[in-house]
Amino acid sequence: MPESAKATSAQALDTLRTIVVEGDLRQGSDADTVCGVAPELYAEPANETELARVLEYANREGILVAPCGGGTKLNWGNAPQIVDLKISTAKFNHIIEYAPGDMTVTVGSGLTIAQLQNALCDHRQRLALDPLWPERATVGGVIAANDSGSLRLRYGGVRDLIIGITVVLPDGTIAASGGKVVKNVAGYDLPKLMSGALGTLGIISRAVFRLHPLPEKSHTLNFSFLDRERANDFMLAITDSIVVPTGLQIRTASDGKIEVDVRIDGIAAGVAAQTETVCKLAGEANPAEPSGDPWRAREELWNSSRASAAICKLSMLPSQLSSTAEFVREGLSQNADWSLLMHSTGLAWLRIDATDSAQFADFISSLRVFLAPASGTAVVLQGPAALRQKIDVWGAAGNALPLMKRIKEQFDPRGILNRGRFVGGI
Amino acid sequence: MNPAFLKALRSLAGEGLITAREELRTYECDGLTNFRVVPLAVVLPSTAEQVQGIVRLCAQEHIAFVARGSGTGLSGGALPVEGGIVISLSRLNRVLNLDILNARVMVEPGVINAAVSQGVAPYGYFYAPDPSSQSVCSIGGNVAENSGGAHCLKYGFTTTHVLGLEVVLPDGSLVQLGGNTLDTPGYDLPGVFVGSEGTLGVTTKVMLRIVKRPEVIQTLLAAFDSTAAAGAAVSDIIASGVLPAAIEMMDNLAIQAAEAAVHAGYPNCGGLLLVELDGPAAEVEALIARVKEKCLHNRAWEIRVAQSEAERIVIWKGRKAAFAAMGRVSPNYIVQDGVIPRTALPQVMDEIVRLSAAAGLRVANVFHAGDGNLHPLVLYDRRIEGQEQDAEELSAEILRTCVRAGGSITGEHGVGNDKKMFMSEMFAEPDLQTMQLVRCAFDPDHISNPGKVFPRTPLCAERPGPYVPHPLEISGEAQFF
Numbered sequence: 001m002p003e004s005a006k007a008t009s010a011q012a013l014d015t016l017r018t019i020v021v022e023g024d025l026r027q028g029s030d031a032d033t034v035c036g037v038a039p040e041l042y043a044e045p046a047n048e049t050e051l052a053r054v055l056e057y058a059n060r061e062g063i064l065v066a067p068c069g070g071g072t073k074l075n076w077g078n079a080p081q082i083v084d085l086k087i088s089t090a091k092f093n094h095i096i097e098y099a100p101g102d103m104t105v106t107v108g109s110g111l112t113i114a115q116l117q118n119a120l121c122d123h124r125q126r127l128a129l130d131p132l133w134p135e136r137a138t139v140g141g142v143i144a145a146n147d148s149g150s151l152r153l154r155y156g157g158v159r160d161l162i163i164g165i166t167v168v169l170p171d172g173t174i175a176a177s178g179g180k181v182v183k184n185v186a187g188y189d190l191p192k193l194m195s196g197a198l199g200t201l202g203i204i205s206r207a208v209f210r211l212h213p214l215p216e217k218s219h220t221l222n223f224s225f226l227d228r229e230r231a232n233d234f235m236l237a238i239t240d241s242i243v244v245p246t247g248l249q250i251r252t253a254s255d256g257k258i259e260v261d262v263r264i265d266g267i268a269a270g271v272a273a274q275t276e277t278v279c280k281l282a283g284e285a286n287p288a289e290p291s292g293d294p295w296r297a298r299e300e301l302w303n304s305s306r307a308s309a310a311i312c313k314l315s316m317l318p319s320q321l322s323s324t325a326e327f328v329r330e331g332l333s334q335n336a337d338w339s340l341l342m343h344s345t346g347l348a349w350l351r352i353d354a355t356d357s358a359q360f361a362d363f364i365s366s367l368r369v370f371l372a373p374a375s376g377t378a379v380v381l382q383g384p385a386a387l388r389q390k391i392d393v394w395g396a397a398g399n400a401l402p403l404m405k406r407i408k409e410q411f412d413p414r415g416i417l418n419r420g421r422f423v424g425g426i
Numbered sequence: 427m428n429p430a431f432l433k434a435l436r437s438l439a440g441e442g443l444i445t446a447r448e449e450l451r452t453y454e455c456d457g458l459t460n461f462r463v464v465p466l467a468v469v470l471p472s473t474a475e476q477v478q479g480i481v482r483l484c485a486q487e488h489i490a491f492v493a494r495g496s497g498t499g500l501s502g503g504a505l506p507v508e509g510g511i512v513i514s515l516s517r518l519n520r521v522l523n524l525d526i527l528n529a530r531v532m533v534e535p536g537v538i539n540a541a542v543s544q545g546v547a548p549y550g551y552f553y554a555p556d557p558s559s560q561s562v563c564s565i566g567g568n569v570a571e572n573s574g575g576a577h578c579l580k581y582g583f584t585t586t587h588v589l590g591l592e593v594v595l596p597d598g599s600l601v602q603l604g605g606n607t608l609d610t611p612g613y614d615l616p617g618v619f620v621g622s623e624g625t626l627g628v629t630t631k632v633m634l635r636i637v638k639r640p641e642v643i644q645t646l647l648a649a650f651d652s653t654a655a656a657g658a659a660v661s662d663i664i665a666s667g668v669l670p671a672a673i674e675m676m677d678n679l680a681i682q683a684a685e686a687a688v689h690a691g692y693p694n695c696g697g698l699l700l701v702e703l704d705g706p707a708a709e710v711e712a713l714i715a716r717v718k719e720k721c722l723h724n725r726a727w728e729i730r731v732a733q734s735e736a737e738r739i740v741i742w743k744g745r746k747a748a749f750a751a752m753g754r755v756s757p758n759y760i761v762q763d764g765v766i767p768r769t770a771l772p773q774v775m776d777e778i779v780r781l782s783a784a785a786g787l788r789v790a791n792v793f794h795a796g797d798g799n800l801h802p803l804v805l806y807d808r809r810i811e812g813q814e815q816d817a818e819e820l821s822a823e824i825l826r827t828c829v830r831a832g833g834s835i836t837g838e839h840g841v842g843n844d845k846k847m848f849m850s851e852m853f854a855e856p857d858l859q860t861m862q863l864v865r866c867a868f869d870p871d872h873i874s875n876p877g878k879v880f881p882r883t884p885l886c887a888e889r890p891g892p893y894v895p896h897p898l899e900i901s902g903e904a905q906f907f
Contacts, residue, residue: 101769175860184834192617213667242641270709375605410863
């Protein structure tokens with residue numbers, strides 16, 4: 001970076017000091033890196049007005065911005081070329097309005113999921129979403145990254161639970177859409193547009209969610225199988241039965257283990273009856289109490305001993321889970337340790353655990369080809385830089401990419417928000 | 427009249443082109459009949475390619491088009507545009523694929539809502555969104571309006587059940603939004619397209635999710651002296667952790683009308699609750715007891731549980747016929763569609779009673795009580811001078827009451843032509859301008875159902891393109907970072 005640039009960065013810092021008065025502002029450090037790129041500056045605006053003014057200034061000057069919540073998923077997406085300014089929503093960490101009787105909550109985007117759930121728990125309610133690392137992941141980050149876990153099966157994902165949103169656009173506009181009621185069709189559904197947009201359209205400052213009651217009883221059953229087909233048939237049989245699980249997954253890995261986890265929630269009588277049905281469907285496989293919490297298995301994938309591991313999110317038809325597992329086994333078993341977590345919704349997470357996962361770029365490409373005919377996808381969430389250089393982490397974007405680019409141009413015409421990090425280089 | 431344009435349309439649509447004025451009048455309005463515009467022409471394409479050709483032609487000639495399903499909408503969303511054409515999708519009515527194993531069905535937009543459930547019923551599945559017009563309304567129309575229905579309390583709206591779409595964009599390009607799997611990489615375009623009321627393009631295929639039919643369904647009727655008591659029971663039921671498949675409420679006027687129309691056997695009471703639970707038998711059995719207890723606690727004086735599927739159907743028939751039944755008790759009526767936070771129900775009901783008395787007009791109430799979606803029906807007689815206007819004003823004031831209570835101007839009928847001026851009462855100008863950015867990305871020339879949803883046509887001015895460095899930056903005199 002040329003010397004003159006540093007000088008200008010100092011000027012920007014001076015200007016931003018007049019804007020970020022109540023919030024925090026400092027030089028960026030190595031601790032602030034986004035996909036390995038350190039930002040010049042770091043700002044934590046105290047409120048939406050400060051955030052709007054920071055963005056408006058950045059937009060005017062062409063300062064490239066990386067929004068950030070808890071920082072747990074900053075490595076997702078393409079690596080940025082440059083980050084001038086990282087903007088954190090950490091100070092938006094409060095519940096703005098909680099209406100237990102209406103089962104809705106309005107929250108600042110910087111609140112962590114665990115903080116939110118704790119507050120809701122007092123009224124025996126929850127946000128029926130179990131994203132990764134709830135203790136650190138924030139509401140805004142989870143929305144932007146569209147992260148959902150096992151509860152997706154019964155309650156849907158972020159898009160199905162969010163009913164309102166406020167975003168700050170690059171030009172400083174503070175815009176709300178949706179509302180505070182569960183049922184509402186007034187205007188375009190921007191809460192959904194923002195879910196999974198990876199912060200490329202605006203910075204989320206608050207969100208409104210619909211809530212669900214905490215189940216009176218929750219029971220998880222764990223089954224071990226020797227045969228992958230039988231495990232898969234069991235899962236499909238549950239899906240096609242009268243049982244209404246709130247979690248249903250297969251865990252398999254290169255060590256040959258095949259386990260199925262089923263979670264039944266509800267009132268005691270219902271849980272008991274459904275448990276019985278599940279056990280009947282299991283045939284010879286006997287249920288066991290799970291060791292640890294199998295519903296945090298997604299997080300376990302990231303707890304690899306090797307930072308060089310690659311983790312992909314796969315999406316496919318539920319009927320393809322079994323053949324995909326076989327494809328992975330055949331493609332990887334000779335060369336790498338791997339773990340595969342498959343939800344009955346058709347979402348799955350694959351960890352390829354090798355000293356150099358970059359050598360598996362070809363395998364990921366062939367997996368994409370395998371999944372593509374039924375519109376399945378494979379997105380690389382984590383991987384070493386060498387892997388990211390070899391393949392596009394998002395894969396093919398489809399024929400709506402020009403439309404997506406037009407949306408980006410409307411919301412962020414100068415391309416200052418997370419430039420280049422999203423699908424198709426958006 | 428543009429003869430060259432019509433000739434080109436005819437070459438695209440063949441006999442599926444209507445230009446005779448008398449025939450065009452069939453299409454002059456949708457379910458909201460007080461707005462009427464006769465279109466220039468109506469085209470009835472049979473394939474997605476024909477739709478694409480028609481839209482491309484409209485884009486070239488800069489002629490507005492309005493896509494239309496069955497025309498049952500209640501907000502004037504399918505109202506034709508002066509000088510524009512109507513694209514009726516009723517001939518795109520094929521079920522393209524039933525994938526029971528994956529609980530997916532691919533349909534064309536003209537397929538009727540109820541036909542989807544009928545088609546998958548033999549396999550033990552159903553399609554959850556069930557607007558009251560489900561026996562005639564089309565999936566394409568449901569997509570445009572993000573239709574709900576009584577059971578969306580538990581199962582969600584159309585948008586919950588649409589995984590992917592094939593659409594013709596207003597520039598004539600045919601694109602896939604989403605897919606048949608979850609979380610397709612990229613922006614959630616089905617999320618923003620569903621409920622956009624025909625302003626972002628024309629749907630030509632829809633990938634729907636279907637739901638496994640629950641083991642049992644139990645439907646309970648409870649009679650209360652007032653809607654306030656019934657409303658309190660709703661709050662208690664929800665607070666006890668029960669998520670019913672549906673909770674509907676009707677007031678006395680609505681009950682009388684429904685009784686006159688379909689003889690559902692409703693008790694003659696001040697507030698009637700219809701609660702439906704579904705799921706595994708053991709759970710439903712325990713929870714229905716809990717619902718009964720909450721109703722009794724709030725002084726319900728009659729509780730009836732449907733003992734057979736036939737009884738259940740009769741109970742629902744009364745509710746679903748409630749709007750049309752108003753013709754039995756009043757020569758004319760306005761159907762309103764507002765939403766309030768559930769807990770504001772008693773206060774808003776009081777306000778509606780007060781407004782109704784002040785206007786000297788009767789208001790019947792039918793609501794999806796579980797999610798606070800009110801359908802007040804303002805009764806009037808058009809033959810009495812000034813009464814129609816009074817009714818419209820009362821209906822508008824009820825809507826404002828909903829907004830003041832923290833609710834919405836529409837829960838399921840859409841904004842359309844009817845409520846576009848109310849958008850400014852619910853949203854601030856920057857909110858509306860931000861929504862218009864989406865419109866400008868999809869339809870910069872405003873030819874797809876123009877003049878609907880928003881109070882003003884956006885100016886999709888040339889936004890600055892991707893960042894271009896200032897000459898001083900290039901020369902190194904002024905550099906940023």
